[in-house]
Amino acid sequence: QVQLNESGGGLVQPGGSLRLSCAASGSIASIYAMGWYRQAPGKQREAVAAITSAGTTTYANSVKGRFTISGDNARMTVSLQMNSLKPEDTAVYYCTAALSDGMDYWGKGTLVTVSS
Numbered sequence: 001q002v003q004l005n006e007s008g009g010g011l012v013q014p015g016g017s018l019r020l021s022c023a024a025s026g027s028i029a030s031i032y033a034m035g036w037y038r039q040a041p042g043k044q045r046e047a048v049a050a051i052t053s054a055g056t057t058t059y060a061n062s063v064k065g066r067f068t069i070s071g072d073n074a075r076m077t078v079s080l081q082m083n084s085l086k087p088e089d090t091a092v093y094y095c096t097a098a099l100s101d102g103m104d105y106w107g108k109g110t111l112v113t114v115s116s
Contacts, residue, residue, distance in 0.1 A: 034071060035078070087115060
């Protein structure tokens, strides 16, 4: 099993920045990708960004150019730098880890609120 511990959520004004972090523990040797999803009130959960152990990154179109995902394989951490935040970025952000055996793990989520 893998445990994911997120941190860094909070309240920020439009145009501001936040950095989310996620640390994995447990069976981390089997992790081949980590990423972030988000779920806004009344909406479906959506993929935000992901990074593989090889460093390949993917982003949702809505965050391209504003968000940057980075990872540390040695420490098995992943971060999401969020700049130029908009009210529509308000959501609970979940860290995820994909394992080579097909299992996916999710963190408990951290709330990001973008509001003036």
